[in-house]
Amino acid sequence: MAHETTPHNEHLANGQGHAHHSISPATCLLVFAALVIGTVATVWTASMDLGVLNTPVALSIAVAKATLIILYFMHVLYSKWLTRMVVIGSFFFLIVLFGLTFADYLTREKTPEIPSLYSSDPILKQQ
């Protein structure tokens, strides 16, 4: 792995000034406008009866807003791969927690069909 730069070399190579990457006031205000519009949109869509779509719409807007905050306000757009990996990793394991928990809850209703297989078994019926 000779091609891999070591952390120390990295510092020397990049030197200082690398970290200066804060967003411009114009970008910041644009993001702010988008967040306000998103909030209004959340309230507006929630006031309508979209049936099953209510929650997906609300969550989509929330995810979009959160993404803006993470990318711009929290500088992830300009940060190193390691920071991005931490962000992606934490949301990945959050999805694992959600997904596998719901692997249980969403299939639980179907479970009782299995014992009925046994109850049609003539040997078990005798008992």
Place this chain on the structure above:
Amino acid sequence: MIEENVSLPRIHYLNSHYGWKSWLFTTDHKRIGLLYMISITLMFFLGGFFALLIRLELLTPQADMFNADTYNKFFTLHGVILVFFFLVPSIPATLGNFLIPLMIGAKDVAFPKLNLLSWYIYAIGSLFTLWVVAVGGVDTGWTFYTPYSTTFANTHVIAATLGVFFTGFSSILTGLNFIVTIHKMRAPGLTWFRLPLFIWSLYATSIIQVLATPVLGITMVLIAVERFARVGIFDPALGGDPVLFQHMFWFYSHPAVYIMILPSLGVVSELISAFTWKRVFGYKFVAVSSLMIAIFSFIVWGHHMYVSSMSIYAGMLFSILSYLVAVPSAVKVFNWTATLYKGSVSYDTPMLYALGFIGLFTIGGLTGLFLASMGLDRHLHDTYFVIAHFHLIMVGGAVMGYFGGLHYWWPKMFGRMYPEWWGRLSALIVFVGFNLSFFPQFIIGYLGMPRRYHVYAPEFQVLNVMSTAGSSILGVGYLLPLVYFIWSLRYGKVASNPWMAKGLEWEAASPPLPENFLEQPVVTEEAYNYPIRPAQPTRHTGRLTSGLAQPADTTGKGREAEVV
């Protein structure tokens, strides 16, 4: 092991400052490691004491010594103390704290004050738990299952859960510190695939500590709030779902098993390499398998819940995913075995622990596969088979690794050797005592004896007596090192690197200087760059005064020592 003719450095981390303040307010990772070592040793013997009480009661089928309530408290305290206050912090917080900066050529961990804070948080958690012990205990089992823990138990559940909550946060801070340290503090030239495997395993452990522990923390708070305020988040009578607790609890507590075992896997990789005088076979696979274990550990928790009324479709999914963990675990076992092949094996105390570890970890892991299959788990769930299985991993695995590591790095930590003969004896006693304790439990479990009962059917008595006898032997095996380690601090022979081991930590003084290295080391080779072993007769004759002095003709790259 070689005889060395060395003396202690004049100033090292142990004598650079004196007084209790220099310990309790230290930010030196080495001293914090020792603070942890003292605390977890206390917890180890406290938890072990409860284990002995359990085994004593189980000597006979009737209730002789304790009634059911007392017995419930004993196994709960045994589990809570040993899992959360000994096993989880054991290797990372002691050996990890001590060794990570030394192994990567840094002066300290990335956040030294946070490191000290994590010990204080651990201490607060321990005080909660000791308070629980003092005022009458807790009887929910270490798993705090609802609705018993929230609605029915009338013991000190709130204090116990808060203790776990605190020690969890201590664990998070340690893991966070280690990840940043390993990323940002490595010496120049120390690339990822030159790192010792112990570092890889602690890195994987830290990922679990950081990402899984918060879920446990909030779950413990929910239990405390539900008990305190009588609200029903897990109470079925109020619409709550007790199984949700199990999901949230095992989302942490299954990965927690890997928090306990992964550092031991790393220690054993170091030991196998040092005592076969060889690079670990398939270094990259062993390194990456640690990460795979860490990632897989998050997706298998449902195998604890097959009989909890969880959907059987989820059960099937979890069952299949659980088998995945066997792959990286097997990679490690096979690669260690391959490392032994044609190695220059020496049977010093740490190596005896490592060899014992490999056997017990393999059996513990394979019996885990039985339990991961849904059909067999119906039969074995909540029996002594499960107890035997996870004790093979947690005690036969994690504790053996911890003891092996302690014996290996003891001269590094204190500059003195323990008596080798006693070391080997205690390793042997631990191995024999352990097997006698837990192999009978596989059989009584398979025959149907459930866990967590203080009375049992008379036909199980013979095996239970064997198990109790084994646990007494095991207790002796654990007390012996306590005695000779303390003895060695004063009377042990001065040592620097008695194993002639490679790795950056052995290039520092023993005991290390307060700032670890006089100047920042520059790394040009991987941790296991062992030359061809000098001809056999020189090994134990003491002619090599230090591992660093190699004859010129042996420094060429050996067959197994290619630099990556």
Place this chain on the structure above:
Amino acid sequence: MSNAHSPIAHHFYTVEQQKEAATIGMWLFLATEILLFGALFTAYAVYRQKFPDAFMVASSRMDWKMGGLNTLFLIISSVTMVFAVSAAEKGRRGGLLGFLAATGFFGTLFLVVKYFEYKHHYHDQDVPGLNFHWAGAPEFANGAQMFFFLYFFMTGLHALHMVVGLGLLIWIFITAYQGKYSPEYYNPVEMFGLYWHFVDLVWIFLFPLLYLLGAHLPPGGGGHH
């Protein structure tokens, strides 16, 4: 490098190394926070799936205008925090102090609104474990209690993070006033900014999931006493 005023701690070699370590450390801390709140969101999802109608009815008892106002306050305070960090980066002490004060102001406004919301809920007997009383349809009682428990637990934990954040903000403000920060060293300001944005981020999910479930129901859509 070793004098007492050097911004580099003794165990680091470069400013950049120290800064990167702090950034990764802070993000890892936020990762634990994501999982901490994530566990609660999971519990929320499980019970919402179990009691969809009760959650809707119970949520219609929330005042979404208060929640919306608080959302705005937090977004504004996030923006001022961005400006504070950028002022610190450019070494503008006056700008840093001003924007920190603005951030603190809107953060405090959030807590004031939250206080009045909690007070109102207490008055309406909506607090599980304290005075919960469900006067609506009895089949919704368990679900509504679950909703309000999650509401109080999640917003309470969020508010606790706000309180901690305001405490940190005061500390940052004082140290900034003392002139501790420079374009070379403003790690604490930036790290605090990350924390503050994260707290904002949690609220962005809490608002629609707690306040707006029943917004499409007709007024008095079920649960009112």
